[in-house]
Amino acid sequence: MIEVKNIRKGFGDKIVIDDVSAVMEAGKCNLIIGSSGSGKTVFMKCLVGLFKPDSGHIIYHGDDFTAMDDKQRKEIRKEIGMLFQGSALFDSLTVEQNVMFPLDMFTDWTLAEKKQRVNEVLKRVELVDTNKKFPSEISGGMKKRVGIARAIVLNPKYLFCDEPNSGLDPQTSLVIDKLIKELTLEFNITTVINTHDMNSVMEIGDKIMYMYKGKKEWEGTNKEIIFSKNQRLNEFIFASEFLRDAKDMRMLEQAGKIDENRNMDDMIK
Amino acid sequence: MKFFTEFGRYILMLKGMISKPENRKVYWKEFMHQCNDIGIGSLGIVVIISVFIGAVSTLQTAYQMVSPVIPKATIAQIVRDTVLLEFAPTLVCIVLAGVVGSKIASELGNMRVSEQIDALEIMGINTKTYLIMPKILAALLVIPMLVAISATLGIWGGRVAGEAAGILSTTDFDKGLLSAFLPYNVFFAMVKAYVFSFIISSVPAFYGYHVEGGALEIGRASTKSVVVSCVLILFADYVLAALLL
Numbered sequence: 191m192i193e194v195k196n197i198r199k200g201f202g203d204k205i206v207i208d209d210v211s212a213v214m215e216a217g218k219c220n221l222i223i224g225s226s227g228s229g230k231t232v233f234m235k236c237l238v239g240l241f242k243p244d245s246g247h248i249i250y251h252g253d254d255f256t257a258m259d260d261k262q263r264k265e266i267r268k269e270i271g272m273l274f275q276g277s278a279l280f281d282s283l284t285v286e287q288n289v290m291f292p293l294d295m296f297t298d299w300t301l302a303e304k305k306q307r308v309n310e311v312l313k314r315v316e317l318v319d320t321n322k323k324f325p326s327e328i329s330g331g332m333k334k335r336v337g338i339a340r341a342i343v344l345n346p347k348y349l350f351c352d353e354p355n356s357g358l359d360p361q362t363s364l365v366i367d368k369l370i371k372e373l374t375l376e377f378n379i380t381t382v383i384n385t386h387d388m389n390s391v392m393e394i395g396d397k398i399m400y401m402y403k404g405k406k407e408w409e410g411t412n413k414e415i416i417f418s419k420n421q422r423l424n425e426f427i428f429a430s431e432f433l434r435d436a437k438d439m440r441m442l443e444q445a446g447k448i449d450e451n452r453n454m455d456d457m458i459k
Numbered sequence: 460m461k462f463f464t465e466f467g468r469y470i471l472m473l474k475g476m477i478s479k480p481e482n483r484k485v486y487w488k489e490f491m492h493q494c495n496d497i498g499i500g501s502l503g504i505v506v507i508i509s510v511f512i513g514a515v516s517t518l519q520t521a522y523q524m525v526s527p528v529i530p531k532a533t534i535a536q537i538v539r540d541t542v543l544l545e546f547a548p549t550l551v552c553i554v555l556a557g558v559v560g561s562k563i564a565s566e567l568g569n570m571r572v573s574e575q576i577d578a579l580e581i582m583g584i585n586t587k588t589y590l591i592m593p594k595i596l597a598a599l600l601v602i603p604m605l606v607a608i609s610a611t612l613g614i615w616g617g618r619v620a621g622e623a624a625g626i627l628s629t630t631d632f633d634k635g636l637l638s639a640f641l642p643y644n645v646f647f648a649m650v651k652a653y654v655f656s657f658i659i660s661s662v663p664a665f666y667g668y669h670v671e672g673g674a675l676e677i678g679r680a681s682t683k684s685v686v687v688s689c690v691l692i693l694f695a696d697y698v699l700a701a702l703l704l
């Protein structure tokens with residue numbers, strides 16, 4: 191579990207994160223949503239220690255990450271896996287070497303043991319026959335899977351995903367979402383995901399935090415989000431008229447007032 | 460003001476890279492990889508430049524020595540000292556600042572922009588130690604070797620060109636080569652090589668590591684690192700000559 195208490199972060203005069211508190215629970219997909227520039231990436235970078243908050247506390251399972259020295263922070267980071275927006279795979283290494291990298295660095299296993307573990311995680315993310323390929327030779331979806339495999343190879347307690355679906359088609363996005371969800375449940379990981387993708391929100395959002403201009407605007411689950419009364423959140427979710435109409439229909443359907451003869455032409459004006 | 464800010468960041472980068480490696484084996488592998496990249500990767504261009512510089516030195520020295528009272532063997536002496544004192548360390552290092560420096564800056568810049576450095580940080584790796592230190596150590600090991608090779612090949616190129624052009628025989632050349640030889644000149648060349656190696660590796664590493672933005676900024680950082688390295692090499696060349704000669 192990660193507890194965030196009143197963190198603030200600014201660059202110069204600009205406050206990017208303003209007094210945000212949250213609890214990220216273990217075994218759940220904790221989503222941070224918000225429009226571009228809302229501060230969610232900076233918030234995540236504060237969580238993983240790439241940025242130092244100006245004030246506030248980030249507590250990893252009872253240990254205050256913000257008060258730790260570099261050595262203690264390094265230890266916590268060994269329990270963190272992160273999937274980056276662009277996958278951040280090392281260009282000069284093959285898929286196998288990329289996934290093996292954390293094992294090379296932090297374990298004294300034999301090569302055979304490391305290879306076995308790499309094959310296990312690659313199989314888990316459904317990647318076969320790609321071990322010897324370079325990142326430039328595989329698709330965007332496969333790169334994300336390699337990124338996930340690298341992130342989970344050391345059995346992390348915390349998994350951070352920065353826009354895991356960016357640049358992927360809807361079907362591949364769904365596969366990645368399901369994979370993250372399964373891994374979260376399987377290993378009881380505290381997963382934190384930054385996303386714009388409403389499909390992800392509805393599919394895997396056990397806990398959702400909506401950020402607006404650096405502040406936490408709303409918090410809830412995927413079941414609550416579409417019925418939220420928060421106007422800014424509604425503007426963000428139902429940005430298109432199509433989605434607004436879909437929501438209205440869903441409400442009517444729930445109230446038993448729906449016209450059974452409706453068709454898509456009525457929705458798409 | 461900007462100069463002092465950048466200089467301060469450069470010093471902090473150097474200070475930050477001095478820490479215990481997380482895994483000696485991985486660091487050793489990276490060091491060897493960099494030795495190969497910097498050393499073997501630049502060997503071809505160093506060989507070509509050195510041979511031709513030596514050859515041209517012989518021809519031009521002979522062209523300028525019009526007095527019949529000066530023995531031909533003096534040409535070899537001049538070529539030897541010019542190659543040792545200036546051409547091998549300075550010229551080769553300026554070329555390496557372009558070849559190696561731009562590679563280091565663009566490699567680190569690309570890693571920064573594509574979040575590979577962030578990925579390493581999150582794994583708990585000191586990225587300055589892992590990415591910059593092996594490059595600097597590798598440069599300090601292999602660039603002086605390249606300078607030594609360059610000096611040897613430069614003199615050999617001059618010897619071959621002297622005979623091919625009918626200026627002086629190899630016997631005369633060898634005679635000149637061995638007369639009035641000062642081993643201190645070799646020491647001076649090596650001091651220069653070590654100082655320049657540090658500049659060639661650390662300055663581009665600084666610019667590459669601190670890239671912000673995208674592909675355009677990587678290109679700019681790469682160009683800037685080569686320009687700054689070349690200027691610093693020339694400045695250091697002057698300072699070392701003033702201090703040590």
